[in-house]
Amino acid sequence: MADVEASKSLSGLLNGIAQKVYYSNSEITEELLKDELYPELSQEEFTALHEKMKALIKMKRQGSGGLGAEQAAALSRFWKSQRVRVRESLLSQSRWEPGLRGLSWRVDLHTAASRGDAAQSGPVALMELELGRAGQFILFVTGFVSKSSADSEFVCLEFDEAKVNQVLKKMSDIQQSIDRIVPRT
Template sequence: MADAEAAKSLSGLLNGIAQKVYYNNSEITEQLLKRELFPELPQDAFTALHDKMRGLIKSIATADMDHAQLEAFLTAQTRKQGSGGVNAEQAAALSRFWKSQRVRVREICSCVSIQRLQSQSQRSNKRSLVKGLMSSFSSFLSQDSEFVCLEFDEARVNQMLKKMADIQESIDRIVHRT
């Protein structure tokens, strides 16, 4: 029973971190998570657990790990348990969490990247070169995901945004025909 309760608390912590970091839920705080999920844990131990889980989620999300990549990553993390890794229960919780949240987190990360790119291009003045960094997660042609970072000047940013709008219009036309 204690193991089930610990797994439930860890799952709640992972979901709470995602709510705060990716879904911008300002009501979720580190203090709330500690009070609701780990009230008996000393503050320094909770802070270490919170920071470790947040860092692992960030690593997993940044790489947009598929199932095989995630399993390899978590296996490596369990092997270095004594030096900042995770135990088997934590690895299982992270695996369940990512399986349920991957698509949503990827969509949020992609949208945030495009919004940053658009706002950066809108803030620039015409004489300076705008450099937009766009982080995109692509998996169009295969199951393997890749992290892509592109740098554009203002003209290329506008050109890319126009092409993306054209693609969206084409998709909309196809979808509405059927």
């Protein structure tokens, strides 16, 4: 029974450290973890255990030498359950610009009657981009509308045939530049 309690306490410690280090949860403190999980340890013993587990988590290994069997098993279980979440957290923290969350598009026909200008009739591509709210997004394209929700920015673009061809040409140029640096396999 003591092994089960020790394993639960260690799992709680690992999850608490992850909350603080990877998920920026400021409510989790070293004192809270000690009081809740290891009240029987002295402050020095707990600090040593906390620092050891924090270092192991930051090394992102499932197992490591110098650990007891229970500690190695708890660390392995932690990484099996948290690997994806930690990766996503690290990726989101490393982005400086908003990320593209979604894209939808359609082709419409604008007639001379609906636009008021016979020269503007014909097919147009309408595109809506959903961007993450990590920062301010500035778009240097004419004919866009921007709207916001709680955690996304939506940008609506309208392209005529010439603009679509320009975008496709630019994308082709980008792909060629990438291929010069990293050839496709």
